[in-house]
Amino acid sequence: MKTTEEWSRFGGALIVLLALGGALAVFAPRFLGAAAGPEAEIITALKETEVEGLSLPVPGSDVPLKSRRHRFARITVAVAPDGERAEAFATLDFDGTLGRTEVGTDGVERVPFVRRDGDWVPERTAAPRLLAVVTALESRRRALQAADADALARLAAPGTPGVGGPEWEELRQMRARGYRAEAWYVRLERDDAIVTEHWRLQGALPSRPVDTRGERQLSLTLRGDEFLFSPGLM
Template identity: 75%
Template structure:
C-alpha cells in the first residue's frame, strides 16, 4: 500500500519532470536553430509572421497597413560576410487594409535581417518593399486630395513630368475635394511595382456636384530606399 510519503515523492518527481520538459521545450528549438545555421532561423522567423497580422507603419497615414492574411514562399537566404547581416528573398502574397483601402499584393519581397540580442530579426519590417510602395501610394493620394503640385513632384522619378493636363486641371477645380482609394492591387517585380488603383473623387464644381469612380494603372521604380512614380503621376 502506498503511503503519504510515497505519494509525496511521486508528486515531487512529477514536478521535476514537468519542469525539465518545459525547459527542454524552450531551449531545444534554439539549439537546433543554432546548429542549422542562420538560414533556417531566418526562414522560420518569416513563416512565423503568418500566424498573426502583419502591421506595417505607413508614413502620413493615421493607421498602419494591416494584413488579413499573408504568406511567404520560395524563401532563399544570403548571409553577408561576418555573419551579422543577411537578406531573405521570397515571394509574398498579401491581403489587407490601410484604413478603408483594400490592399493586395503578389510578387518579390526582399527582407534585410540583422542579429539583435543573439537572434535574427528583420532590420526594419518583414515586408519593407511593400511598405515602401504603399507609402508612396498614400503620399500621392494625399497630394491629389490637396491638389498639392509640389508634393506630387517629390514623388516623381527623374524622367517623370510634374502634374499637368486636363485631368489635373479638373481636379484642381473641384471644391471640398475628397480623393479616396477603394483598392490598390500591387505586383512587386524585381526593381519595379505595377499597381492597379480603384479611385473615387467627390466634391463640387461650380455647376454641379462631383462623384466619379475610375481605375488606373500606375508604375513605380525603386530608387535608393523608396519607390518613385514613372513615367507619370496620374
C-alpha cells in the first residue's frame, strides 16, 4: 500500500508529465519546423490549406472566392537575407466558386510569406495572383452590369482602347440589364492570365427581349499587384 505522501508525490509527477506532454504537443511542430528550416515550414503551410480549404474575400463582392478543392505543387521557396520574409513559387490547381460563378484555374502562383509570432504565414493570402485575377473579372462584370464605361476604363492596361461598337451600344441601351458570369477558367502565366468566360446576358431592348449566352476569351496583364485587361475589355 502506498502512503498518502507517496500518492501525493506520484500525483505531482503525473501532473508534471501531463504538462510536459501538452507543451510538446503545442511546441514540437514549431521546433521541428524550425529545425527543418523556413522552406519546410512554408511548404507545410501551403499544403495545410488543401485540407482546410480557401475562402478569399473579393473586394466589391458580397461573397468570397471559395475552393471545393485545390492543390499546390512544384513548390520552391526563396528566403530574404533578413530571414523575416520569403516567397513561395508553386503551381496551383483550383476548383471553386464565387457565388454562382464557377472558377477553375491552373498555372503559376507566387505567395509572399512573413514571420509572425515565430511562424511563417502568407503576407495576405495563400493565392494572391488568383485573387487579383478574380477581383479584376468581378469588377469588369459589375461594370458591364451597370454599363459603366468609366469603371471599365479603369480596368484597362495602358494603351488599351475603351469600350465601343455595336455590342457595347446594345448593352448600353438594354433595360433591366443582367450580366452574369457562369464560369471563369483561368490560365495563370508568369505575368499574364488567359481567361475563358462563359457569360449570360438578360434584359430588354426597345425592339425585343434579350436572353443570350456566349463564350469569350479575355487576356490580363500584371501591373504591380493588380491584373489589367489587354488588349480589350469585351
